[in-house]
Amino acid sequence: MSGEILRLRDVSISRGEVPIVHDVSLDVVPGAVTLILGANGAGKTTLMDGIAGLVRNTSGTIHLDGVAIERFPTYRRAQAGLGYVEQSRTVFRTLTVEQNLLVSQAGKGDLDMVYRLFPELEKRRNLQAGHLSGGEQQMVVLGRALISDPKVVLIDEMSLGLAPVIVSRLMKAVGDLVGLGIAVLLIEQFAHLALEVGTNAYVLRKGRVIFSGPCEELRGADQRLHELYFGAAPATAADTAAPVARPVAQPVAAGTPAVPSDGPEPEGGTR
Amino acid sequence: MLNSVIAGLTSGGVYALLGLCVVLTYRLVAVVNFSMAAVGSMGAFVMVTLTDTGLNAWLALVVGAVAGAVLAALLGAVLVRWFGEHDERTKAAVTVGVYVALMAVGLRLFGNTTSGARRFPAPFDAPAFTVGSVVVPQSVLVSLAFAVLITVGVGLLLSRTRVGLRLQALSERPSTAQVVGIPAPRLAVAVWAAIGAISTLVIVLVAPRLGGDFSTLGKLINTALAVAMLGAFRSLPLTLAGGVVLGLLEGLSASLEAIQQYRGIVPFLVILVLLWWRSRGEIWDTAHSR
Numbered sequence A: 001m002s003g004e005i006l007r008l009r010d011v012s013i014s015r016g017e018v019p020i021v022h023d024v025s026l027d028v029v030p031g032a033v034t035l036i037l038g039a040n041g042a043g044k045t046t047l048m049d050g051i052a053g054l055v056r057n058t059s060g061t062i063h064l065d066g067v068a069i070e071r072f073p074t075y076r077r078a079q080a081g082l083g084y085v086e087q088s089r090t091v092f093r094t095l096t097v098e099q100n101l102l103v104s105q106a107g108k109g110d111l112d113m114v115y116r117l118f119p120e121l122e123k124r125r126n127l128q129a130g131h132l133s134g135g136e137q138q139m140v141v142l143g144r145a146l147i148s149d150p151k152v153v154l155i156d157e158m159s160l161g162l163a164p165v166i167v168s169r170l171m172k173a174v175g176d177l178v179g180l181g182i183a184v185l186l187i188e189q190f191a192h193l194a195l196e197v198g199t200n201a202y203v204l205r206k207g208r209v210i211f212s213g214p215c216e217e218l219r220g221a222d223q224r225l226h227e228l229y230f231g232a233a234p235a236t237a238a239d240t241a242a243p244v245a246r247p248v249a250q251p252v253a254a255g256t257p258a259v260p261s262d263g264p265e266p267e268g269g270t271r
Numbered sequence B: 001m002l003n004s005v006i007a008g009l010t011s012g013g014v015y016a017l018l019g020l021c022v023v024l025t026y027r028l029v030a031v032v033n034f035s036m037a038a039v040g041s042m043g044a045f046v047m048v049t050l051t052d053t054g055l056n057a058w059l060a061l062v063v064g065a066v067a068g069a070v071l072a073a074l075l076g077a078v079l080v081r082w083f084g085e086h087d088e089r090t091k092a093a094v095t096v097g098v099y100v101a102l103m104a105v106g107l108r109l110f111g112n113t114t115s116g117a118r119r120f121p122a123p124f125d126a127p128a129f130t131v132g133s134v135v136v137p138q139s140v141l142v143s144l145a146f147a148v149l150i151t152v153g154v155g156l157l158l159s160r161t162r163v164g165l166r167l168q169a170l171s172e173r174p175s176t177a178q179v180v181g182i183p184a185p186r187l188a189v190a191v192w193a194a195i196g197a198i199s200t201l202v203i204v205l206v207a208p209r210l211g212g213d214f215s216t217l218g219k220l221i222n223t224a225l226a227v228a229m230l231g232a233f234r235s236l237p238l239t240l241a242g243g244v245v246l247g248l249l250e251g252l253s254a255s256l257e258a259i260q261q262y263r264g265i266v267p268f269l270v271i272l273v274l275l276w277w278r279s280r281g282e283i284w285d286t287a288h289s290r
């Protein structure tokens, strides 16, 4: 794939001494949404934390717009153009909405840009972010990423615990980011929803990429997805990654449309 | 009576200043800094060593403050570089180690309680005004004004400036602050440097009253931590008020015959009562959640 803005090659990531993500290579292109799918505990968040520099990359290279950032501390990766919407709603609770945005402001980013995207935030600009509803807090976090004038935005489970109308509102905003030419790397528990907006997808299992390809291949292919999420991994991968695996007790989330509820298929879906 | 109120105010302003330095460090870089007074004393003794050689006092003060800033920045850099991932207890332990080391070095360089008293310049000894028959020295006003200036100034800095907002963000969510591009290590070292300089000024201000030997000054950290506790290690105005009230109580108890001999214990009792009150979770609930 050419024209990628974020490029990972053979990236491995550990938490403490525990290796979690193994030899991941992926490309993220501007003006599109790239998906990371996978069951709970597959290592999706760890992969994003590794890209953002919050946990250690033990090997491999990460290029952002041609610059090798894998040795940068977190804040320099951010300054190099990496935005990150973390898994739990990480507003600065004691700062107001506007202050949350101002601390992140960089480059060409400005408040108007954010308020145009989320008019409801402008009305609450002087309210402490801790007092906002969950959906509004997530808007602040998205706005904070946008105002930092990013080239790539990583988004981890933006929809966690939010009502469907809010989720589609936020998804629309993600579409607007993409419209601005920003590259988005998205983790989303609702696979159906994500596949609607995504262009390319990577499926992680036990910290390894076991599928990469266009989203069309997975759209509506529930059986296939289920196999990718839970099915028997290729023997080698399954053994070496064993300590990483969190036992997967239930499908991705209650009512997740992508995954049927029958048992795992003993067949690998690697491509 | 009035005399002891004035005396109490003098101590109170000093207590407030010491407490503010500790609270500031804790709020901004999340370290309980046991070495604060020792670092300030180092800066102060650099200054007094220079004035002893005949340098202009103000110039020496600037050099001393810079020395205090550099020393604190070094400590801050070590904490950021090697203890960034460790919890507050470990960082506090590191500052205890630094405190012990600085006290040893200080005693060696500058002498002990009996041999090491230096003549610190006391430019604010002149009377500011008299109330009735009681003379109020300028130093009372200066230390109180300095304490208010720090409280108000830091409050404004934190809420009104971009760098202040970034410091708040950093103290609330250190890793997310970095995620949004805030250069945490650089900011933290800058905060340490500023606190080193301020500590030096505070120690220089109190040195003439306390005899001016290194050991006494370095050990002021005890008082400082106690006052910081009154502000729950969080609130600057509470720390300011706590320091002043503590000073006043000490002054008053000195004037009452019956409890005069026990006046050293009064601040301790006050702190004990306040801690007990706080454990019942009243106003400190919000102040203490960091």
Ligand SMILES: Nc1ncnc2c1ncn2[C@@H]1O[C@H](COP(=O)(O)OP(=O)(O)OP(=O)(O)O)[C@@H](O)[C@H]1O
Pocket: A015, A016, A018, A020, A038, A039, A040, A041, A042, A043, A044, A045, A046, A047, A244, A245, A246
């Ligand atoms: N600090 C840690 N030390 C060791 N292992 C950890 C640590 N944090 C997480 N893990 C493990 O790493 C694995 C991957 O976790 P991660 O949070 O990346 O998964 P995920 O794909 O984001 O899951 P979810 O969908 O539930 O968010 C899990 O098995 C988890 O138990």
Ligand SMILES: [Mg+2]
Pocket: A044, A045, A046, A087, A156, A157
């Ligand atoms: Mg996760």
